[in-house]
Amino acid sequence: MPEREDSVRLRHMLDHAREAVFLTQGKTRDDLETERLLNLGLVRLIEIVGEAATKVSGEMCSRHPEIPWTQIRGMRNRLIHGYDFVDFDILWKTVTEELPPLIDALEKIVSQ
Numbered sequence: 001m002p003e004r005e006d007s008v009r010l011r012h013m014l015d016h017a018r019e020a021v022f023l024t025q026g027k028t029r030d031d032l033e034t035e036r037l038l039n040l041g042l043v044r045l046i047e048i049v050g051e052a053a054t055k056v057s058g059e060m061c062s063r064h065p066e067i068p069w070t071q072i073r074g075m076r077n078r079l080i081h082g083y084d085f086v087d088f089d090i091l092w093k094t095v096t097e098e099l100p101p102l103i104d105a106l107e108k109i110v111s112q
Helices: 003-023 036-054 058-063 069-081 088-110
Strands: none
Touching: 003 036, 003 088, 036 069, 036 088
């Protein structure tokens, strides 16, 4: 895969991760239970982050082991295939605790 395509996919991951974190500003975990658009939006954004990760070349993944590629792809698969049950505790933790360090790592890669 050309490096240009990898950079596009990394940018997609970064942009959608940022948007997910942005959606949680001023929100609480309990809001996921009552705000349908919030939980649908977060699920979709995490799906996109994971889908973009599946399209990043193996070479790029090998150069950046600081990115949890397997976990990102696994989360996407769980959300897509387990659409009938989404654990909001895991979703909230992913967005509020795991995405900020991912965003930092992706910003470093994208800026190179």
